[in-house]
Amino acid sequence: MSFGGKTLTFVQGNTHEGMKWTIVDEERGFPIDITGATINVLVQSVDGSSTIINRVATTITATEGTCKLVPITGEMNIPGNYKVQLHIVFPDTTEVYVQNMFITIVSALS
Amino acid sequence: MSGVSSITIISIPDNEITILSDTLINRLVDITKISNTLILVPLTKTINSNSLIKVLGNELTPTSDTSVYRSGFNSINTTSDTQIHREPDINILSNSRVKVLFEMSGIDSDTLILAVYDITKSSDSAIFKADSKIIKESRSAIYLAAQTKSKTSDTRIKRTVDLTKLSDSSVRRDRSNIRVIFQKGRQL
Numbered sequence: 001m002s003f004g005g006k007t008l009t010f011v012q013g014n015t016h017e018g019m020k021w022t023i024v025d026e027e028r029g030f031p032i033d034i035t036g037a038t039i040n041v042l043v044q045s046v047d048g049s050s051t052i053i054n055r056v057a058t059t060i061t062a063t064e065g066t067c068k069l070v071p072i073t074g075e076m077n078i079p080g081n082y083k084v085q086l087h088i089v090f091p092d093t094t095e096v097y098v099q100n101m102f103i104t105i106v107s108a109l110s
Numbered sequence: 111m112s113g114v115s116s117i118t119i120i121s122i123p124d125n126e127i128t129i130l131s132d133t134l135i136n137r138l139v140d141i142t143k144i145s146n147t148l149i150l151v152p153l154t155k156t157i158n159s160n161s162l163i164k165v166l167g168n169e170l171t172p173t174s175d176t177s178v179y180r181s182g183f184n185s186i187n188t189t190s191d192t193q194i195h196r197e198p199d200i201n202i203l204s205n206s207r208v209k210v211l212f213e214m215s216g217i218d219s220d221t222l223i224l225a226v227y228d229i230t231k232s233s234d235s236a237i238f239k240a241d242s243k244i245i246k247e248s249r250s251a252i253y254l255a256a257q258t259k260s261k262t263s264d265t266r267i268k269r270t271v272d273l274t275k276l277s278d279s280s281v282r283r284d285r286s287n288i289r290v291i292f293q294k295g296r297q298l
Contacts, residue, residue: 006292021291024290032288
């Protein structure tokens with residue numbers, strides 16, 4: 001299924017595979033230094049009825065603009081289609097919302 | 111009314127000012143000869159320079175690219191590429207420049223700036239000063255006003271307070287849009 005943005009698929013109950021984001025200056029193509037920035041990840045069902053993740057991402061390498069979020073037990077328990085939002089607050093208090101990202105949680109085959 | 115004369119000749123008919131040459135200025139009512147090259151003095155206006163100034167009633171009319179003018183109150187007229195000014199009272203500050211005070215309106219030229227309220231002569235090549243607003247106007251220098259202004263050279267003027275970028279050189283821009291690469295994986 002396509003939602004018009006990048007869609008990643010995870011297996012129900014997954015706590016090993018995480019999501020990674022690389023934040024780049026669109027015009028210059030350079031990574032944006034996210035030192036001191038706070039990046040909150042919100043994962044919500046596509047109809048907005050339920051939220052399965054709402055917490056701060058972990059910075060991987062700030063100067064390379066990379067961060068991640070590895071799901072913990074219980075967060076990816078319900079199969080379905082979800083939309084993902086990043087809310088980035090830079091140290092100078094400017095903030096950016098990034099959307100158009102999706103995940104699909106599927107049941108494991110048995 | 112008394113007549114005055116200089117090296118050249120000036121005639122002063124009732125309430126009229128007549129320019130008689132490129133080196134003379136004149137005006138009515140009482141006229142006082144100041145030198146062999148200058149003449150002036152009217153009632154409310156005082157002007158003088160070795161260049162030209164002409165005064166008719168409440169109006170100053172530019173007479174050359176190196177002169178100063180004035181017209182009524184509250185309005186400033188640009189008359190040349192080298193000078194601009196205006197005001198109620200005009201004070202002569204040197205033999206080569208005249209300036210003005212009081213209100214300042216927009217003006218501009220490629221080389222000079224204008225002013226307001228007090229005017230201070232600082233050199234033979236530039237005039238500045240202002241209070242209130244100043245407006246940028248040149249490719250070689252930017253000036254502005256509002257408070258303190260310091261003349262730093264004959265070609266540049268330094269100023270304080272707000273500065274507004276008006277030239278073609280650089281402009282600082284904010285962060286551009288961001289793009290996010292979204293991936294998944296183990297051992298991130």
